[in-house]
Amino acid sequence: MAREIERKFLVAGDGWRLGARGVSYRQGYLSAGEGASCTVRARVAGEHAWLTIKGPAAGGARDEYEYPIPVADAVEMLERLCAGGQIEKLRHRVPFAGRIWEVDEFSGENAPLIVAEVELESIAAEVSLPPWVGPEVTDDPRYTNAALARQPYSRWDRR
Amino acid sequence: MAREIERKFLVAGDGWRLGARGVSYRQGYLSAGEGASCTVRARVAGEHAWLTIKGPAAGGARDEYEYPIPVADAVEMLERLCAGGQIEKLRHRVPFAGRIWEVDEFSGENAPLIVAEVELESIAAEVSLPPWVGPEVTDDPRYTNAALARQPYSRWDRR
Numbered sequence: 001m002a003r004e005i006e007r008k009f010l011v012a013g014d015g016w017r018l019g020a021r022g023v024s025y026r027q028g029y030l031s032a033g034e035g036a037s038c039t040v041r042a043r044v045a046g047e048h049a050w051l052t053i054k055g056p057a058a059g060g061a062r063d064e065y066e067y068p069i070p071v072a073d074a075v076e077m078l079e080r081l082c083a084g085g086q087i088e089k090l091r092h093r094v095p096f097a098g099r100i101w102e103v104d105e106f107s108g109e110n111a112p113l114i115v116a117e118v119e120l121e122s123i124a125a126e127v128s129l130p131p132w133v134g135p136e137v138t139d140d141p142r143y144t145n146a147a148l149a150r151q152p153y154s155r156w157d158r159r
Numbered sequence: 160m161a162r163e164i165e166r167k168f169l170v171a172g173d174g175w176r177l178g179a180r181g182v183s184y185r186q187g188y189l190s191a192g193e194g195a196s197c198t199v200r201a202r203v204a205g206e207h208a209w210l211t212i213k214g215p216a217a218g219g220a221r222d223e224y225e226y227p228i229p230v231a232d233a234v235e236m237l238e239r240l241c242a243g244g245q246i247e248k249l250r251h252r253v254p255f256a257g258r259i260w261e262v263d264e265f266s267g268e269n270a271p272l273i274v275a276e277v278e279l280e281s282i283a284a285e286v287s288l289p290p291w292v293g294p295e296v297t298d299d300p301r302y303t304n305a306a307l308a309r310q311p312y313s314r315w316d317r318r
Binding site: 067076 | 160189190197199210212214222224226228231232235236239240
């Protein structure tokens with residue numbers, strides 16, 4: 001098991017785009033109900049695919065298990081088993097101040113959402129924020145990809 | 160993807176025991192809610208472990224994807240993520256009339272249940288039934304292992 005520790009921010013500008021090249025991600029959830037103790041994700045990223053299991057999130061950290069699987073299996077799972085909706089996004093890897101930020105530019109029903117994540121060795125680790133990040137949403141469950149698959153950004157109630 | 164096609168029977172006698180040697184299975188479900196479109200199973204069998212995804216069952220057949228994973232990962236998943244209960248059983252492989260029958264002898268809260276399964280090339284395939292099998296339960300959802308993890312045999316209402 002790995003331990004995933006990350007902070008997540010909304011993106012407030014275009015400063016990250018210079019030189020960024022996105023990889024196409026398509027993913028869905030085999031298990032991600034409201035009451036589920038964990039999520040099971042099938043992801044196709046470029047020419048590769050993974051099955052990823054994540055435990056419950058607590059304070060920005062969660063257990064994570066990830067296994068490579070055949071792309072054909074992942075595509076079938078997305079089409080046949082991921083009833084709760086799919087996520088499509090471009091993931092850009094953007095270096096800033098010694099860390100790699102992952103900037104996810106969502107398409108489809110989650111456009112025009114853009115979110116930036118940085119993986120940390122501990123939740124208290126010091127991290128320099130790039131000028132193009134906005135409010136932190138680490139603890140906002142609406143911004144998990146599993147939640148965005150169920151309830152896409154374009155359908156949020158903003159009244 | 161593989162396609163799992165099998166028939167399942169209760170076991171009515173001890174005729175299968177002669178020469179049978181069981182392998183200890185321990186398994187749990189990361190996803191197996193009532194409304195889930197699929198189940199995700201972590202299984203430790205002897206010295207090996209697997210992660211298995213099965214689609215919805217229909218007429219004895221279901222989609223199945225199976226990947227070997229480290230035993231340590233599977234044990235952690237069983238302990239940390241399989242909220243819905245676990246299955247423990249001895250699985251015996253019993254040859255009969257040219258086919259291998261898997262006889263599952265449940266322990267813990269599912270004792271004294273014993274179930275025999277035979278995998279088929281099609282649901283209509285001809286199969287000779289051993290003298291020690293009883294009623295067929297292929298289409299009874301209570302006997303799926305995912306259901307037995309949630310609602311163990313010893314707690315069934317038999318009034």
